[in-house]
Amino acid sequence: MQRPKTEDAVAAIIAAAKGPLRIEGGGTRPIGRPVEGDALSLSGLQGITLYEPGALTLVAMAGTPMADIDAALAREKQMLAFEPSDMRTLLGTKGTPTIGAVVAGNVSGPRRVSAVGACRDSLLGVRFVDGAGTVLKNGGRVMKNVTGYDLTKMMCGAYGTLGALTEVSLKVLPRPDAAATVTLEGLDPGRAVAAMSAALTTPFEVTGAFYGPYADGGALHLRVEGMESSVAYRAGELVKGLAAFGEAAVQADVEKTAALWTDIRDMTYLADRSFVTRTSLRPSTAADFIAAVNEHTGMTHYLDWGGGLIWSGAQAGDADLIAHMHTHAARLGGHTTLIKAPDDVRATVPSFQPENAIVAALSEGLRAKFDPRGILNPGVMT
Structure with missing residues (x-):
């Protein structure tokens, strides 16, 4: 595993790569189809490079541990309002959660249902290295300078397929009394x-x-x-x-x-299940979706976000179950993501909701633009 400590080193590694790269942070959140390739860990890029409590902004290198971010914010009675989860208990993983991985996965907790929104709604700017080894930046380091929101938000939730995040800028909020x-x-x-x-x-x-x-x-x-x-x-x-x-x-x-x-x-309630999914849809359709899933396989379900997010767990699951869930999520205008499953299942099924033809074409076009060689986490989102 390569663990560079500077942005320039990340760019050099990607530019020189001869094959696929498995981009990862602290290794605590292995979601998506396993990537066959050389491991490139961004956990060596550490440090808060700018923190202005009065301006409610924080800038940090992508590998900065979440514990360091939380501690710095706590000293000023502030927080990341989107409440990112720590999935180590649910997934049974070790390692250290990092801020870059949180942004790459658009990781958002229960407060997502409120006015603060998701991780991408707090994201002000990013620096990243694309698939050609070029360092790019978008957005700003403080709120008054933010421009080009679209590219910044596109990187949030791309799971490293468009670029390796090296630095992120985030809006923070006061911690409630x-x-x-x-x-x-x-x-x-x-x-x-x-x-x-x-x-x-x-x-x-x-x-x-x-x-x-x-x-x-x-x-x-x-x-x-x-x-x-x-x-x-x-x-x-x-x-x-x-x-x-x-x-x-x-x-x-x-x-x-x-x-x-x-x-x-952190959805610790499903930590003892080997097969876990999360489904986002309209709360009014939750009952329909759960009934359809349970006709196929009995699962335990929990509702977050006022019913707009369904966590589902089973003692065992396979390709037929995730396909069934994808079918009914699509029917109801939602999407299901496979969060936890044995490696042999993850390797053979799509972890993310299959895209319709129009969205798939747009996604393919974006990946071709930012990663023309197809080396950054290839297949992780299929």
Whole structure:
């Protein structure tokens, strides 16, 4: 494995490459079809190169550990608002999560359902090396200088197929002083989705809406964050507003609330399953999708993002199951991604939702432009 420590070294390695390169960060998130090629780890590119708390911006090299990012932000009572997950428990991996891998995968947690949006919504700029070994940059290092959003956002979620990220610029936000969770127990799935939809349309700024397991008697959790007095008021109003769905309880302990939402963020509930997927679709179609999946294979499901994200796990899965899920996700206007499976399954099935002909042509054109030799993580997203 090559582990360069400078951007110039990354460019030289890619320019000299004679075959495929397996681009990776800390090795904690092996999602997608396994890539056959020489390993190029970006974990050697470390360091926060610019942090301006007053401007709410942070710039870091791609291999900077997430722990370093979080620690620096915590000292200024700030955070990455999109709440990136740590999948080591779910996937059973070791290593160190890095900020570049988070951006490459557009990794976004429960707060995605709120106004802060996904990782790409916080991304201000990137530096990367394309498949010819050329260093490119796009966007800005602070919000007032940001231009060319499209290319920056295109790199977010490309899983290294368009370029090897070397530096990322991100918007940060103040860390909330307090947090509380409103919980409703014993709801059936239909009422749970209705309750989440109702909560998310209130003015009380819900920053997390989760239900699971998806079965009669599941638990619904709603999170509110902010100043202590505001959190107490908004949680109380949510309890009143959801009275038609049952009697709700409020957990106002910040540490207990943080622990609950960390488990939700990292989906530790499915850590004992060997086959795990996540599906993004409209909350109103969640019941249809789950019913169709369970006709094929019984799975355990959890709903995040107010029902717009479905985590599904099984003790075993194969090519037929992921194909079945892709078919019904497409039918409902959504997409399913294979997150965890044995290596022999990952090697033979498409981990990502197959693209329609128009999108596939656009994707192929972009890859041909940025990686004309086809050496950067080839096939990882097929």
